[in-house]
Amino acid sequence: MLWSSNFFVKQPCSYETPWHQDQNNGGPSVLEPPLNTSIWMALDDCLIENSCIKFVAGSHLTTVNHEPPSDGHYFGLADTSSFDLDSAINMELCKGEFVIFIDRVLDAAEPYTSDKRHAGIAMRFTTPFVKILRPVKGMIVSGEDRFGFNDIVTPPSVS
Numbered sequence: 001m002l003w004s005s006n007f008f009v010k011q012p013c014s015y016e017t018p019w020h021q022d023q024n025n026g027g028p029s030v031l032e033p034p035l036n037t038s039i040w041m042a043l044d045d046c047l048i049e050n051s052c053i054k055f056v057a058g059s060h061l062t063t064v065n066h067e068p069p070s071d072g073h074y075f076g077l078a079d080t081s082s083f084d085l086d087s088a089i090n091m092e093l094c095k096g097e098f099v100i101f102i103d104r105v106l107d108a109a110e111p112y113t114s115d116k117r118h119a120g121i122a123m124r125f126t127t128p129f130v131k132i133l134r135p136v137k138g139m140i141v142s143g144e145d146r147f148g149f150n151d152i153v154t155p156p157s158v159s
């Protein structure tokens, strides 16, 4: 079930994205239980030079505390004290490529200093037995909803 999608567009002078786990965006998860898989698809070439996403391997194995977002940042700041941030992996993606990850992996992006736009679309998926604790509608993209926990919209038809 697709339950969230949004564009991320970074222009020159955009903020950095601090280390965070998407599931703990300065507060409790909006999913109960917190089961989510995200697809982030590049709409531009997203390389090191224009602040591609970076991940810390193994960070998905634990949930870390976060400070609430501040200074206009969307994400809170994760406690990264138990991780080696120097081992972070830059996830360079060419336009049209995508990465699949769960929302417990630590991710971040450097301050944006390039003149090349960095845009992507994030799509977040869960299963119908998860309750979405936010007033959004889900879209069943495979299988069926046998639980009725969430508001569901019908996907647009293809003619």
Ligand SMILES: [Fe+2]
Pocket: 020, 021, 022, 107, 108
């Ligand atoms: Fe993130």
